[in-house]
Amino acid sequence: MATNGASDTIVPFLLERDKYEHWTIFLKNYLLAQDLWDVVEKGTDALLSSDKVDQTKKNAAALHAIHMTCSPHVFTLIKDISSANEAWNKLAEMHQHWQSPFLHKPPTSAVSLRGAERQTASRLEWAINKADWKTVHGIFLESSHRINRIINDDNQTALHVAVLAGAVEIAEELIQRMSETDLEIQDIVGSTALHLAARRGKKIAECLVEKNPKLPTLTDERGFIPIVGACASGDEDLTKYLYSKTPEVLLSPHDGKNGPPLLNYTIIGQMFGKN
Secondary structure (H helix, E strand, C coil): CCCCCCCCCCCCCCCCCCCCCHHHHHHHHHHHHCHHHHHHCHHHHCCCCCCCCHHHHHHHHHHHHHHHHCCCCHHHHHCCCHHHHHHHHHHHHHHHHHHHHHHHHHCCCCCCCCHHHHHHHHHHHHHCCCCCCHHHHHHHCCCCCCCECCCCCCCEEEEHHHHHCCCHHHHHHHHHHHCCCHHHHHCCCCCCCCHHHHCHHHHHHHHHHHHCCHHCCCCCCCCCCHHHHHHHHHHHHHHHHHHCCHHHHHHCCCCCCHHHHHHHHHHCCCCCCCC
C-alpha cells in the first residue's frame, strides 16, 4: 500500500471513495499490460494454466498492485483478503455502498487536511495499520496532532482507524489517553468507535464502554445504535454484552428505530433459545 502517492507506473493517485471509477480504469489497463487481469477477473481457480506456482505469482503481483494504489483507510477494508479477485470484488461492493446518496453526503463538520498536516496524518494512519504503537506514539509527541484529531477524509480519528485495523493494543492505548467526549466523535457516516468495534470483537468494545457508558446509546446517521451492528455481524457474545449495557427502552421491537432490526438479526443469526 502506498503512503503518499501511487506509483506513476500504476495509477496517478490513491484510491479514495470519490475516485473509484477512474481508479478502476487506470488499474485495469495496468493489469492488462502486465498480463495479470485474468487472475483479477476470474480468480486462480478459473485460470487455464495448471501451473500452481504461476497462478500464485500472478495473484500476488495483482494483489500487490491493488494494495499499492489504495489509500490507508481503503486498504484496511481488504488487508485480510489473500485473493486479488476477492479484493477487487470487495472494492466494487464498497463502491456501491459509497454511492448511496445517504452515505455519500459529507457532514457539515468535515475536516480538510492539507500539506504537512495531511502527510503527518498519512504517516499516523500507516503506522496504525502496521500495529506500530511506538511510531504512533512518537508521531503524537513530535507533531501538533492532538490524539482526538481527524486524520483522514472519512472524518476518522486514530481510534477509528485502529478499531477498523483490528489493532487492539493501539486502540486500548488511545482509549486510555482520550476523554469520554473524545470517544463520542463520529466519522463521516456517524459511526463512533463503538459502532466500528461492534463488528470487530468484544475486547475493544468493553474498553470503550468502561470508559464511557453512554456509548451504547449513541446513534449513527442511520439512527442505529452499536448493538445492531454486533447482531448483524453474528457475534452473539458481543451482542449479549451490548444488550446488558443498552437501556431496554431502546431495544423494544414495538417502539423505536432499533428494536425491529435487532429482532430480525437475532432470528437470522438463530440466537433465540441459546443461553
